[in-house]
Amino acid sequence: MTMEGEKRGERLFRAIGGVGGDLIDMAEKRMFRAGLWRRWLPVAACLALVAGMGLLTWRQIWSGQVPNGRDLASPAETAQEPAAAPEEPSAPASELPAQAENGGSGAMAAQVRQRLTVKGVVYYVEAVYGQLPSKERPGSWLGTVSKADDPDLVGADVYAASDTLRSGSRFTDMPLLILVEQPEGYRFCLTYYAWDGPLYTRQEAENLYTQGKWDALAAFALADTAFEDPDQLDSEALLRLFLQTLKLEELAGRRTGDLNRYLWEQVDEFVLAPSEVTRQLDRYLEGYTFDPSQCAAYDPARDALVLQTLEPEDWARPMARRIVLEGDTMIVETEDRTCTVRLTDSGCYYESIVEVE
Amino acid sequence: MEDSAIIDLYWAREERALQETETKYGGLCRSIAFNILQSREDSEECVNDTWFRAWNTMPPQRPGVLPAFLSRITRNLSLDRWKRTRADKRGGGQLPLALEELGDCVPAAGSVEEALALEELTRVLDRFLRTLPERECCIFLRRYWYVDSTRDIARRYEMAEGSVKSTLYRVRQKLRAQLEKEGVVL
Structure with a gap:
């Protein structure tokens, strides 16, 4: 680019900087769902075509325009035909008003920032911006909401609405679209982070910090855990910390190839070698002492920890209040905790988690 | 906290205004600065300067849209910083690309006198953007106001990146x- 061209570009860039604040605000908050519609449009078009052809054929059969129309129907259908025939044409028309009513629900809803927990994965939801009028399931079922800031969402089924979610990238920082089923239809939620364990490299943590995705970083501040030095933690607390930081895929990957079955279907017990626990804890703590025999879950006969679930008991993910990054140290402040983490290229080490008033 | 309450804190000269602003809009301003500067340290300084500038301008100012007000300060500070630092190291980031794309939008001025005043140019742009469909307007602003990459815009609006590029091309042509119709030269 020439200097003159660059100068013109810069001048225009500066001028754009002065356009109305309402436009800037709109570009920040507005969400479009055309991508989703575009993705479903070919399917909808095919369905409409098939339905249209089916209806046409049906009508032709009943009006006698298809000479061997009866060859298309089964004997059982043939027996019911006289009763069904007079009602058939009016059925689609009677559904139209209801569809039109639902179809007007594309207006943008108020922006919401909240958390949804589905199968142990926390979806940080940045926006809820509309509803899908159809009652048809739109994508893969992800699970049922077990916890949510909005109590109305607890118990709702959640579906993936983007391919990235299904391909296993839910643990990245890419924004994802999920659909939450509600009595009136599906609610669109754009998540800006989905989280299942606070294992970040230094680079990941710094990227999240730079991108302002602080709630994701707030996951460092583990609930139900507080210590000023790792050597203060007893073995039960260490086991709880293990569960809170566990990457289920990694554990499952060493034991079974069928991740979903291992994790989510009913199982009687999980048997963990103590080395599994320390292998995990070594990623987050230095200077701790873990004695499995001090844990209630320890089975001396098997020299193993036997757990009913790999999910820690009722615990919540915090929201960030303040994040400070100073050199290698990240300080995460949430509603009730201040957590200090030392970032390295290979992992993030807890130095302390302190409760605050 | 509501934006109006934050502005009231500025007017009351309470330092908590800065904390609340950081909590609510730190991420937004940080991402704008980073898009332009591609440096965490420089972005951090620009955001801190933004809070300082906001503190000095409220009062007397009472912005109608606080995030736009703050992010505009960040954007201008980041652009100035980018210009200062680029003498040492050229290239990288979204800004050079965005400037190049914009530079092709306008014919060159024959003389300095022909150049339109910046304020008038802003008014022309404001009017132009309001004539666009919302989607085109948002995509344009995400690219040339927030300096998002086309990939980020595609993710944000659940579009193909190619669609974003073609939309931007169409809007630049418009x-x-x-x-040209308004006789603008730069």
Whole structure:
């Protein structure tokens, strides 16, 4: 680019900087769902075509325009035909008003920032911006909401609405679209982070910090855990910390190839070698002492920890209040905790988690 | 906290205004600065300077849209910083690309006198953007106001990146036609 061209570009860039604040605000908050519609449009078009052809054929059969129309129907259908025939044409028309009513629900809803927990994965939801009028399931079922800031969402089924979610990238920082089923239809939620364990490299943590995705970083501040030095933690607390930081895929990957079955279907017990626990804890703590025999879950006969679930008991993910990054140290402040983490290229080490008033 | 309450804190000269602003809009301003500067340290300084500038301008100012007000300060500070630092190291980031794309939108001025005042140019742009469909307007602003990459815009709006690029191209063509129509040269 020439200097003159660059100068013109810069001048225009500066001028754009002065356009109305309402436009800037709109570009920040507005969400479009055309991508989703575009993705479903070919399917909808095919369905409409098939339905249209089916209806046409049906009508032709009943009006006698298809000479061997009866060859298309089964004997059982043939027996019911006289009763069904007079009602058939009016059925689609009677559904139209209801569809039109639902179809007007594309207006943008108020922006919401909240958390949804589905199968142990926390979806940080940045926006809820509309509803899908159809009652048809739109994508893969992800699970049922077990916890949510909005109590109305607890118990709702959640579906993936983007391919990235299904391909296993839910643990990245890419924004994802999920659909939450509600009595009136599906609610669109754009998540800006989905989280299942606070294992970040230094680079990941710094990227999240730079991108302002602080709630994701707030996951460092583990609930139900507080210590000023790792050597203060007893073995039960260490086991709880293990569960809170566990990457289920990694554990499952060493034991079974069928991740979903291992994790989510009913199982009687999980048997963990103590080395599994320390292998995990070594990623987050230095200077701790873990004695499995001090844990209630320890089975001396098997020299193993036997757990009913790999999910820690009722615990919540915090929201960030303040994040400070100073050199290698990240300080995460949430509603009730201040957590200090030392970032390295290979992992993030807890130095302390302190409760605050 | 509501934006109006934060502005009231500025007017009351309470330092908590800065904390609340950081909590609510730190991420937004940080991402704008980072898009332009591609440096965490420089972005951090720009955001801190933004809070300082906001503290000095409220009062007397009472912005109608606080995030736009703050992010505009960040954007200008980041652009100035980018210009200062680029003498040492060229290239990288979204800004050079965005400037190049914009530079093609307008014909060159024959003389300094022909150049339109910046304020008038802003008014022309504001009017132009309001004539666009919302989607085109948002995509344009995400690219040339927030300096998002086309990939990020595609993710944000659940679109294909190619669609974002073609939309931007169409809008730039429209803008060029509009500027020519209004006799704008830079």
